Amino acid sequence: xxxxxxxxxxxxxxxxxxxxxxxxxxxxxxxxxxxxxxxxxxxxxxxxxxxxxxxxxxxxxxxxxxxxxxxxxxxxxxxxxxxxxxxxxxxxxxxxxxxxxxxxxxxxxxxxxxxxxxxxxxxxxxxxxxxxxxxxxxxxxxxxxxxxxxxxxxxxxxxxxxxxxxxxxxxxxxxxxxxxxxxxxxxxxxxxxxxxxxxxxxxxxxxxxxxxxxxxxxxxxxxxxxxxxxxxxxxxxxxxxxxxxxxxxxxxxxxxxxxx
Amino acid sequence: xxxxxxxxxxxxxxxxxxxxxxxxxxxxxxxxxxxxxxxxxxxxxxxxxxxxxxxxxxxxxxxxxxxxxxxxxxxxxxxxxxxxxxxxxxxxxxxxxxxxxxxxxxxxxxxxxxxxxxxxxxxxxxxxxxxxxxxxxxxxxxxxxxxxxxxxxxxxxxxxxxxxxxxxxxxxxxxxxxxxxxxxxxxxxxxxxxxxxxxxxxxxxxxxxxxxxxxxxxxxxxxxxxxxxxxxxx
Numbered sequence: 001x002x003x004x005x006x007x008x009x010x011x012x013x014x015x016x017x018x019x020x021x022x023x024x025x026x027x028x029x030x031x032x033x034x035x036x037x038x039x040x041x042x043x044x045x046x047x048x049x050x051x052x053x054x055x056x057x058x059x060x061x062x063x064x065x066x067x068x069x070x071x072x073x074x075x076x077x078x079x080x081x082x083x084x085x086x087x088x089x090x091x092x093x094x095x096x097x098x099x100x101x102x103x104x105x106x107x108x109x110x111x112x113x114x115x116x117x118x119x120x121x122x123x124x125x126x127x128x129x130x131x132x133x134x135x136x137x138x139x140x141x142x143x144x145x146x147x148x149x150x151x152x153x154x155x156x157x158x159x160x161x162x163x164x165x166x167x168x169x170x171x172x173x174x175x176x177x178x179x180x181x182x183x184x185x186x187x188x189x190x191x192x193x194x195x196x197x198x199x200x201x202x203x204x205x206x207x208x209x210x211x212x213x214x215x216x217x218x219x220x221x222x223x224x225x226x227x228x229x230x231x232x233x234x235x236x237x238x239x240x241x242x243x244x245x246x247x248x249x250x251x252x253x254x255x256x257x258x259x260x
Numbered sequence: 261x262x263x264x265x266x267x268x269x270x271x272x273x274x275x276x277x278x279x280x281x282x283x284x285x286x287x288x289x290x291x292x293x294x295x296x297x298x299x300x301x302x303x304x305x306x307x308x309x310x311x312x313x314x315x316x317x318x319x320x321x322x323x324x325x326x327x328x329x330x331x332x333x334x335x336x337x338x339x340x341x342x343x344x345x346x347x348x349x350x351x352x353x354x355x356x357x358x359x360x361x362x363x364x365x366x367x368x369x370x371x372x373x374x375x376x377x378x379x380x381x382x383x384x385x386x387x388x389x390x391x392x393x394x395x396x397x398x399x400x401x402x403x404x405x406x407x408x409x410x411x412x413x414x415x416x417x418x419x420x421x422x423x424x425x426x427x428x429x430x431x432x433x434x435x436x437x438x439x440x441x442x443x444x445x446x447x448x449x450x451x452x453x454x455x456x457x458x459x460x461x462x463x464x465x466x467x468x469x470x471x472x473x474x475x476x477x478x479x480x481x482x483x484x485x486x487x488x489x490x491x492x493x494x
Contacts, residue, residue, distance in 0.1 A: 006362035013354045014347065088346035088355075090312060091402060094339050095362040097311045097328040258313040 003096055011079065011113045020075050024068030024117050028125030031067035035060070036132035058133065063213055065125025065150055072114035072158045073182055076165020079110050080250070081175040085142035089259050103170075103254045107163055107247050108192045114162025115155045122154035145214070149232070153212035156236055160243035161205070167246035170253045202229050202237055211235035261324060261409050263288040263441040264309065268318035271304050279479060280306040280465035281318070286443055286458070291436050291484075293456035293473075294445040295491055301465040302445040303341070306414050310339050322410060338403030340413045345399065350390035352379055352398050356405065365405055373401040377431070393424040400431070411435065413444040417451065426449060453476040453482040463490045 011017050039050050039057060050057045057246065083089035095103050126147060133139045165182070172178035193201040202208055211229035230238065262316035269282040279301040286292050296302045307313040309320045311327040319326065323335055330336055356370040374383050382390065390398065393398040396416055403411055404487045417425050425448065432455055436442060446452050452459075459476045461469040469476055469489045477485045 002364045006358050009354070009358045009361055010347075013350050013358070015349055082347070086347045087342070088347050088358075090341055090345045091359055092362070093312060094310055094341075095334055095359055097330070097333060121459055256314075258307070 003101055004109060007105045007109035016211060017075060020071045021117050024071035024121035025124040028065050028068040028121040029128035032061060032062040032064040032125040032129035033132040035135060037066050040136055050255060052136050052139045055140045055143050058140045059146055062129050062142055062146055064207050065122045065129060066154055068118060068121030068211060069157055069161055070186055072118050073165040074119060074179055076110045076162040077169040077178045079106060080166045080169030081173060081178050084173040093259050096185060099255050100251060103251050106166055110162035110166040111159035115158035118154040118158030119151060122150050149214050153209060157209045160239045163243040164246045167250035170250040184245045198228050208235040208239045262286055264443060265321045269308055269315050269320050270317040271308055272316045277465045281455045282467055284460055284467055284470050288441050288458040289439050291442040291455060293452040294443055294459040294460050294461060295486055296462035302462055303414055306412055312410045332363060334406030336408050338408040339411060340399040340403050340416050346387045349386060351384045351386055353383040356402060359402055360405055363406055367404060376404060377401045390417040392436045396420060409440055411440055411442045415445055417446055417448050449483040449486055461486060461489050
């Protein structure tokens with residue numbers, strides 16, 4: 001409990017963490033809102049095979065409310081790599097030399113903080129999407145459980161991404177390098193794999209997060225068919241498994257390494 | 261019982277010995293100077309002692325147990341390893357409150373130690389704006405948070421100006437008067453001569469001398485003795 005309080009204080013005191021929250025809110029809100037004019041019907045027709053007069057079209061707008069996930073993973077990275085960057089790892093491990101306790105506390109706080117970041121940014125995205133949809137005549141209503149699914153998926157994805165981020169920050173002590181590697185993976189490698197190998201790539205984090213939203217979108221023009229994705233609970237299970245593997249990596253690495 | 265014991269401690273990086281078979285005991289209630297040229301293995305020995313680095317062979321104990329096994333170590337051992345150990349974006353007080361929370365120490369103690377090292381006025385200033393001397397004082401404040409009986413200080417005078425060194429000398433003397441065991445590594449040989457009871461000298465990873473100050477100096481200054489024992493290495 002003492003370590004949890006200490007780690008929570010680190011999250012609260014460090015201003016860049018609040019910057020990440022603002023960034024996540026901004027990206028989620030803008031990402032959701034701008035989808036509306038992009039998909040808005042041109043003379044009543046569908047754009048990219050998606051119509052905002054249909055529930056699936058509106059759902060695809062709200063799906064962008066989880067766009068802040070990149071900030072959740074960066075938060076996890078900063079919580080660990082920041083210790084090495086600022087040299088605070090020394091004080092941390094001097095105070096609690098049983099390192100597994102520190103890593104457990106960090107994993108828990110990273111999961112909690114990243115989940116909170118995702119939920120807040122998803123709600124902001126949802127509100128922005130709702131406001132933007134008011135400008136569209138005859139826009140359909142979203143599916144019944146979309147908001148609930150969005151919040152649950154955000155919470156779980158945020159928690160797991162926080163854990164994955166922390167593990168990356170443990171493996172790659174150079175903070176900038178850790179962030180660049182993560183961004184390259186999430187923005188280039190993961191989407192490429194998803195487009196080229198949809199059957200395999202649906203098991204990767206981006207595909208799993210989308211699957212948890214339980215959307216029903218078939219837009220060949222956009223290369224999206226959510227019917228190819230895993231069922232929500234199965235996707236959640238795989239995402240948690242990712243988190244467990246990465247948590248193990250973080251634990252193993254921290255326990256063995258000399259602290260500079 | 262000795263406060264600190266190095267039992268044939270060895271630390272290698274690849275084939276290079278950083279510390280080679282260090283075996284020595286530090287007596288309770290004394291100030292012991294840990295001297296050696298740059299790269300002699302002082303910092304590595306201290307890092308192994310407090311569990312930050314794993315020894316290749318041998319071991320070390322504090323109050324009879326390895327540091328990692330100490331319950332609430334901050335209440336038994338205060339450590340200053342360098343002045344880099346604080347987050348630049350946090351205030352001095354916030355940095356200490358993070359450590360205090362992890363050790364279960366009341367936040368009121370943070371104000372006490374900041375006052376003790378004369379940093380109360382800068383408590384709410386971000387560490388990034390601290391001078392090196394202020395960072396060293398903050399490190400000392402962190403080491404004193406748990407009111408420990410043993411202090412391990414690695415080059416606490418590094419980068420301090422003459423005023424800072426004079427402050428540190430007085431500060432350490434006050435701490436020593438309270439009966440604390442202090443293990444201090446330093447290059448300030450003249451300062452150490454005025455401060456320490458016992459001396460350890462390490463060179464190229466090996467202990468070359470240990471004993472009381474008078475045993476080591478044999479009528480010379482500490483600097484002369486140091487140069488004699490390390491073959492002129494400075």
